[in-house]
Amino acid sequence: MANSSTLKTTETADHELVAASASGEVASFEAEKLSLVEKGHRFFHANPTAAPAIVLLLAVIVFSLIIGDRFLTPFNMSLILQQVTIIGILGIAQTLIILTAGIDLSVGAIMVLTSVVMGKMAIDIGLPPEISLLIGIATGALAGYINGLLVTLFRLPPFIVTLGTWNIFFALNLWYSKSETIRSQAIEQTAPLLHWTGRTIELFGAKLTYGSLLMLALFALIWYALNWTAWGKHVYATGDDPGAASLAGIRTNRILMSVYIVAGAICAIAAWALIGRIGSVSPQAGMTANLDSITAVVIGGCSLFGGRGSIFGTLIGALVVGVFRNGLALAGVDVLWQEFTVGLLIIVAVGMDQWIRRV
Amino acid sequence: MNIEKATVLQARGLVKRYGHVTALDGADFDLYPGEILAVIGDNGAGKSSLIKALSGALVPDRGTVKLDNETVNFKSPMDARNAGIETVYQNLAVAPSLDIADNLYLGREQLRPGILGTVFRMLDKKAMHDNARQKLSELGLLTIQNINQAVETLSGGQRQGVAVARSAAFAKHVVIMDEPTAALGVKESRRVLNLIKDVRDRGLSVVLISHNMPHVFEVADRIHIHRLGKRHAVIRPDTHTMSEAVAIMTGALDPHEHAAGAFAA
Numbered sequence: 001m002a003n004s005s006t007l008k009t010t011e012t013a014d015h016e017l018v019a020a021s022a023s024g025e026v027a028s029f030e031a032e033k034l035s036l037v038e039k040g041h042r043f044f045h046a047n048p049t050a051a052p053a054i055v056l057l058l059a060v061i062v063f064s065l066i067i068g069d070r071f072l073t074p075f076n077m078s079l080i081l082q083q084v085t086i087i088g089i090l091g092i093a094q095t096l097i098i099l100t101a102g103i104d105l106s107v108g109a110i111m112v113l114t115s116v117v118m119g120k121m122a123i124d125i126g127l128p129p130e131i132s133l134l135i136g137i138a139t140g141a142l143a144g145y146i147n148g149l150l151v152t153l154f155r156l157p158p159f160i161v162t163l164g165t166w167n168i169f170f171a172l173n174l175w176y177s178k179s180e181t182i183r184s185q186a187i188e189q190t191a192p193l194l195h196w197t198g199r200t201i202e203l204f205g206a207k208l209t210y211g212s213l214l215m216l217a218l219f220a221l222i223w224y225a226l227n228w229t230a231w232g233k234h235v236y237a238t239g240d241d242p243g244a245a246s247l248a249g250i251r252t253n254r255i256l257m258s259v260y261i262v263a264g265a266i267c268a269i270a271a272w273a274l275i276g277r278i279g280s281v282s283p284q285a286g287m288t289a290n291l292d293s294i295t296a297v298v299i300g301g302c303s304l305f306g307g308r309g310s311i312f313g314t315l316i317g318a319l320v321v322g323v324f325r326n327g328l329a330l331a332g333v334d335v336l337w338q339e340f341t342v343g344l345l346i347i348v349a350v351g352m353d354q355w356i357r358r359v
Numbered sequence: 360m361n362i363e364k365a366t367v368l369q370a371r372g373l374v375k376r377y378g379h380v381t382a383l384d385g386a387d388f389d390l391y392p393g394e395i396l397a398v399i400g401d402n403g404a405g406k407s408s409l410i411k412a413l414s415g416a417l418v419p420d421r422g423t424v425k426l427d428n429e430t431v432n433f434k435s436p437m438d439a440r441n442a443g444i445e446t447v448y449q450n451l452a453v454a455p456s457l458d459i460a461d462n463l464y465l466g467r468e469q470l471r472p473g474i475l476g477t478v479f480r481m482l483d484k485k486a487m488h489d490n491a492r493q494k495l496s497e498l499g500l501l502t503i504q505n506i507n508q509a510v511e512t513l514s515g516g517q518r519q520g521v522a523v524a525r526s527a528a529f530a531k532h533v534v535i536m537d538e539p540t541a542a543l544g545v546k547e548s549r550r551v552l553n554l555i556k557d558v559r560d561r562g563l564s565v566v567l568i569s570h571n572m573p574h575v576f577e578v579a580d581r582i583h584i585h586r587l588g589k590r591h592a593v594i595r596p597d598t599h600t601m602s603e604a605v606a607i608m609t610g611a612l613d614p615h616e617h618a619a620g621a622f623a624a
């Protein structure tokens with residue numbers, strides 16, 4: 001042992017002399033020759049939304065060719081936008097959770113529960129619609145807070161936590177609503193604000209709902225928060241490697257809590273869009289919304305392992321699903337093939353993610 | 360022991376248990392102003408646990424930590440950082456999907472001046488990128504083609520360069536480095552050693568954990584030998600040889616039997 005250490009010193013001196021006389025450049029490579037696959041890999045790695053955007057573009061082109069004029073009209077495009085509004089908004093909440101390497105199975109249940117709260121407050125209790133709306137959003141935030149607390153304080157896996165709260169929130173929703181629907185007419189008379197998201201404005205033949213515009217505004221807002229604030233950087237860092245993030249000084253539990261609370265509040269905004277879309281408040285609405293929101297996020301290129309993905313990917317993901325459903329329906333294809341296609345898209349998207357994540 | 364000198368960072372009787380494993384078993388620690396203190400010890404001796412207890416990354420079960428002679432209770436690495444202690448952890452603590460500039464500024468982001476910063480909390484990306492580029496080139500640690508490059512696309516050594524640069528660029532009081540040259544090439548290691556000396560010459564104190572004896576003996580003012588979760592001895596490069604240090608570290612030599620004693624300050 002002793003000999004080897006002393007030997008090392010003299011050796012060190014020599015080889016360091018050589019190193020010192022070398023050029024100052026730190027290892028650089030000759031202009032690299034990359035295969036097409038490697039180039040593609042780099043491109044998709046640097047641009048996570050590129051793959052879903054290409055799929056969306058191809059889908060639009062192919063359906064235009066098959067279906068003809070009826071497909072690529074402003075009216076039909078705005079119809080697709082209307083159809084993806086609720087899933088899109090829930091997808092924003094889901095994206096935030098998935099970026100932290102979690103998953104939220106309760107988004108649909110939070111949406112339905114908060115829609116019932118909004119309806120009950122406005123119609124049964126007779127509060128002003130603005131206040132009812134705010135109470136609904138606060139309820140959503142509280143539901144998210146409960147999820148966040150279970151994930152951070154009790155260190156339970158998000159999948160299990162939200163599987164549990166999904167059932168709990170849904171049961172609460174049935175109990176509170178007594179499984180009764182609040183009729184559209186009653187809402188229109190006493191709380192028209194709750195229907196605002198369903199109203200349309202016409203623009204070059206497109207029929208845009210305020211709900212769709214609200215969705216786009218929310219996407220822009222969360223995009224800003226994720227990309228232009230420290231909070232956003234911390235969300236990515238926490239999802240990427242929570243241990244490293246906390247050593248780097250980030251209070252990861254606080255970040256997780258904030259993400260779950262914001263996600264809950266966004267689900268309540270989806271509830272508003274839901275009321276506008278179906279007119280009534282139904283405790284049975286939006287049953288498939290949970291999984292559809294995950295589908296949009298996954299097709300949008302967000303990694304289920306956290307820390308990777310972009311919020312606009314989710315918008316594109318939701319649009320891809322919307323375009324396929326709409327296009328296949330217009331082409332007269334049976335509904336079951338729509339489900340089949342969406343299933344294929346999910347698997348392809350996850351496969352792509354596995355490939356892209358490799359550095 | 361000799362007369363008490365003012366310490367920058369001091370610990371007494373630190374204990375940390377992980378289930379049945381005792382990582383720290385009543386460890387003491389002293390760091391003086393403007394010195395480079397090397398910490399050496401076998402794998403699993405508890406070196407990383409010691410510096411984590413000093414930097415807020417773990418809360419010890421027992422024991423006290425004093426910064427400038429005042430007891431501190433760091434609850435998180437952020438607390439230590441706010442007190443001017445920067446740390447390079449053995450596992451680097453970088454966020455792979457964020458870029459180099461983001462990583463340098465992680466947890467201390469700069470906001471835009473005016474209403475954009477105060478109300479909209481908007482990041483000053485340009486300033487952070489420019490400063491990051493400047494800091495990296497000043498340190499001469501790594502040439503980076505693109506400051507917007509995700510850290511996951513860097514080599515292991517380059518990532519270590521980012522972590523070292525982060526600590527050196529922001530330190531105000533103490534820099535702690537846990538094996539900062541483990542993944543580095545000869546030339547890059549040399550730069551880090553020079554950087555450590557520069558940091559000391561700026562008047563800061565440095566704690567360097569390393570398994571590389573020539574490096575330790577070259578830069579250290581004092582050497583803290585850690586063994587079985589405790590401070591076993593403190594020696595100086597001019598009182599002990601490398602082989603004696605290794606012998607003490609492995610338990611082959613009783614430090615008290617050495618002419619210079621177990622705690623040469």
Ligand SMILES: Nc1ncnc2c1ncn2[C@@H]1O[C@H](COP(=O)(O)OP(=O)(O)OP(=O)(O)O)[C@@H](O)[C@H]1O
Nearest residue numbers: 377380381382400401402403404405406407408409
């Ligand atoms: N998070 C942890 N959970 C359980 N045991 C741990 C943990 N961290 C450290 N230990 C244990 O504590 C002991 C000391 O570990 P530590 O990392 O401090 O050693 P070290 O001196 O830094 O070793 P090395 O030179 O290999 O880095 C080891 O036995 C290790 O197994």
Ligand SMILES: [Mg+2]
Nearest residue numbers: 406407449537
């Ligand atoms: Mg260690």
